[in-house]
Every structure is written in C-alpha cells, then in structure tokens.
Amino acid sequence: MRVSGVLRVLALIVAIVTTWIIIRNCMGFSTKTIRLPRWLASSTMETQVMKHKCGLIKPCPANHFAFKIGSGAANVVGPTMCFENHMIMSPVKNNVGRGLNIALVNGTTGAVLSQSAFDMYSGDVKHLEKFLKEIPKGALVLVASYDDPGTKMSDEARKLFTNLGSSYAKQLGFRDSWVFIGAKDLRDKSPFEQFLKNNPNTNKYEGWPELLEMEGCVPPRPF
Template structure:
C-alpha cells in the first residue's frame, strides 16, 4: 500500500535529520580533524580567517637573518626609466623621489646602524668626473656603497675612479663603458671581492632595448658591521 503524502514527507525529514546527525558525529570523532579549518559560507554565519602574508623588507623573496640588512637595487631601463634603491625597507633613490640622474647613482649607508649618509648622482657622459673621484675618496670607513647605473655610466670613467670602485670590491668597474648596465654593493673596508654585483655589456647583438642592454635587478642580505 502506498504511503500517504504526509507520511512520505515525515520520512524524508527523518532521513535528512539522520544524515545531518551522522555527519556531525563523524566530523567530531575524526582523529586529527581541526574544526578551525572548516570554511563555511557567510550565509551559514562563519567568516573565513584572514590569510597572513609575510611581508619582507624591500619586497625580498625571503626575510634576512638577524644582523643582516635587506636591500634591492635596479639599474635604469635605457634612458627612459631611472634606477631605484631600497635599503631596510626605505627607498633611498628612485624616479618617484625624483633624485636619480643619468650616469651613476650612489648611496652611502652606515654599515653598523643602516643609516643613510649621502646619496648623489654623477653624470658620466657630460659631467665632471673629478666630482665622483672626490666623492669616492671621502667615503668614511665601515660604509656600504650602493651603485646603480642609468643610461651611460662609463664614458668619462677614469682609471683612478675604476681603481676606487675596485677597492670597494667591484669586479667589473675596470670594464665599465658606454651605456653598460651595472648594479653593485660594496664597502669601504672590504678585504675581498663583493658578492653583490651584476654587469651587462652594451652589445648591439644582445641588447634588449635599442642601443641599451636590459635593466638589472639585484636583491640580498648584507651582513651588518659588528665590532
């Protein structure tokens, strides 16, 4: 004999309640299940937890260890976009700050405290190279030197200037020339070659931009000077 519509509806309700209770018991009894991981829709009254994103200084891929400074350098792109420098999450030089120029852009940072001491740009195409030479000779001890090229860093580069950069730990200053791309981080009292340097020669056969090699980007963690 067929069940009445009222009986059929009651049976469906009982089945639904049974399934709901069984599911709840299963979730409660499942070993290792974390109720906090359940993500229910908003209409059920639960709001998903906020996902935490680890923020690093200067946007590095990973945080630097204790007693290390975070940095990121970018050379200029042809003669269109200027270079940028970030140190310990502080943008020292950039096109946005309007304090970069054609040639070599240099920032001096205290190697112990991380304090920015000076920043200057030197026109190496039509400027006076003796200004850069004087600047490099006056760098205090225990100072980090951040360098980023823009457009042309090498036309008026003298042998004396190349030697000063070499003494700061550069491996490529000796060959820096017209429209080369260069980023570098060295130090006044460095006893060996710096591991923080990238260089691209201006080469018509491999240039990314017409007349210029591609821009360079370099990031890393440099140890704090500890006495």
Template sequence: MRVTGLIRVLAVIGTLVATWLFLRSYHNFNRRNIRLPRWLGMATQEIRAPKTKCGLSKPCPDNFFAFKICSGAANVVGPSMCFENEIIMSPVKNNVGRGLNIALVNGTTGQVLRKDSFDMYSGDANLLVRFLAEIPEGTLVLVASYDDPGTKMNGQIRKVFADLGSSYAEQLGFRDSWVFLGAKDLKGKSPFEQYLKNNPNTNKYEGWPELLELEGCVPRKVF
C-alpha cells in the same frame, strides 16, 4: 480485514515519515560538509604571507640589512634603491640622474649618510673622484647605472670601485648596465654585483642592455 488494512496504511505512513526524516538529516549533513571547505577556503584566502623588507623573496636573518638595487632602463626609466625597507633613491623621489647613482650607508647602524648622482657622459669626473675619496670607514656603497655609466670613468675611479669590491669596474663602458654593493676597504670581492655589456646583438632595448635587479642580505660590518 479492516484492522489489517489499517495496519498496512500506518506501516506505509511510518515508512514515508522515516524516509523523509532520513533524507532531511542526510541533506543537512551534506550541507554542513559542503560549507566546511568553503569556510576553510575563505580563511586560507585571508592568510597572507608576511611582507619582507624591500620586497625580497625571503626575509633577512638578524644582524643583516635587506637591500634591492635596480639599474635604469635605457634612458627612459631611472634606477631605484631600497635599503631596510626605505626607498632612498628613485625616479619618484626625483633624486636620480644619468650616469652613476650612489648611496652611502653606515655599515653598522644602516643610516643613510649621503646620496648623489654623477653624469658620466658629459659631467666632470673630478666630482665623483672627490666624492669617493671622502667615503668614511665602515661604509656600504650602493651603485646603480642609468643610461651611460662608463664614458667619463677614468683609471682612478675604476681603482676606487675595485677597492670597494667591484669585479667589473675595470671593464665598465658606454651604456653598460651595472648594479653593485660594496664597502670601504672590503677584503676581497663583493658577492653583490651584476653587469651587462652594451652589445647590439644582445641588447633588450635599442642601444641599451636590459635593466638589472640586485637584491640580498648584507651582514653588518662586512668590511
């Protein structure tokens, strides 16, 4: 009788020990399973998408230049231009002004040749005429409006911009928003242009349309 009771006690103890070992192993297994997704989540957070030039939504192919042009916002925030990840004109650089802001870039090397702003409200349009007449062959022309790009724009200036590939230079007027990338002696119209008419019924800002943002990849030697 005593032997039978001892066997029962040992059997119970053995069952408890086996149960404890099983639960311990199961708990450790679950902990490992829980930790794995956390580790994967941390690794995923550390992976970052590669940065693109000028913050474009996708990188440009080889033999293409990346660019982004933003017009001014009313008469408060000046325009900006980025070319191949270099900010070439912006309010921070303090090299933008009321009217038309223009940068000339070598269409083969991507080198910035010249940049300037022209007051098209009270300034002398002849300065812009001379500037445009001196654009070298094979040059990309980046343009961003600020406040008022059209009041002083005459027929000669409009024709030059049309020859550079603009579709909207002929109708550009008082306080319109305009961003454009063209090229010297471009054959046809440029695909890189945005235009918004100053309209009291649709203006985002009081007296001005909203700012425009133009980005893309322009091939070398597009002219």
C-alpha cells in the same frame, strides 16, 4: 491551449531538467578537486604572499640588512635603491640622474649617510673621484647605473671602485648596466654585484642592455 502557452511549458520543463542535471553533477564532485585561488583561501592561510623589507619574499637573518637595487632602463626609467625598507633613490623621489647613482649607508646602523648622482656622459669625473675618496670607513656603498655610466669613467675612478670590492669597474663602458654594493678595504671581492655589457647583438632595448635587479640581505661590515 495556444502555441505560446505550449512553448512556455516546454521552456519551463527544459529549465528544470537542466538545473537538476547541474546539481547532480556538482554533488558528484569530490571536494578534493576544488582548488580556491590563494586570495580566496581560508582565514587560517595567508591571503597573499607576505612581503618583507624592500619587498623581499623572505625576511633577512638577524643583524642583516635588506636591500633591493635596480639599474635604469635605457634612458627612460631611472634606477631605484631600497635599503632596510627605506627608498633612498628613485624616479618618484626625483633624486636620480644619468650616469652613476650612489648612496652611502652606515654599515653598523643602516642609516643613510648621503646620496648623489654623477653624470658620466657630459659631467666632470673629478666630482666622482672626490666623492669616492671621501667615503668614510665603515660605510656601505650602493651603486646603480642609468643610461650611460662609463663614457667619462677614469682609471682613477675604476681603481677606487675596485678597492671597494668591484669586479667589473675596470670594464665598465658606454651604456653598460651595473648594480653594486661595496665598502672600503674589503678583504675579498664583493658578492653583491651584477654587470651587463652593452652589446647590439644581445641588448634588450634599442641601444641599451636589459636593466638589472639585485636583492638580498647584506651583513654588517665587513662582508
């Protein structure tokens, strides 16, 4: 027999032995040790995490509105604002702007009433003051900052936001991050608010703090 023939036979024998060892080892595994990825689970299980309105992991209780608000990231990515699975404001919709992005929602039906962006760096704060003074009773006020929400902020505007239930409007300043949901004539401070001060020692981005994300379920007015 030629050398090449011997080598072929030896290779075949090695392959057979190796295959037998692998099969034997696999048969020795307990089925309990086999863990499939979630997306490969049986049809009786969820193939992926169920998403609810606005991407929430859990559904909101009856008579509550689902929401998710994100502030802008530095001066690069604009804020997003979702309410009852409706994306009210976002960079994709091209209806956000530098400063404060505000949407009004009917506190009973959840219908969007209006949305607007106010430039708080080079704009006229009088436009913001007028908008806040004309908020109808029963409306929810959703706010998300982008880039700079505080340079043009006036004492009057701070007072109006405070009357909507804000705990941080009085200290809102240059390039701070802020998300907030309030309403007129609240009996207490709103539980839906996040604030992050612009601080060179703790900023996530160069010159700006980290973006804020707030989500949850808000009951109809009043809170």
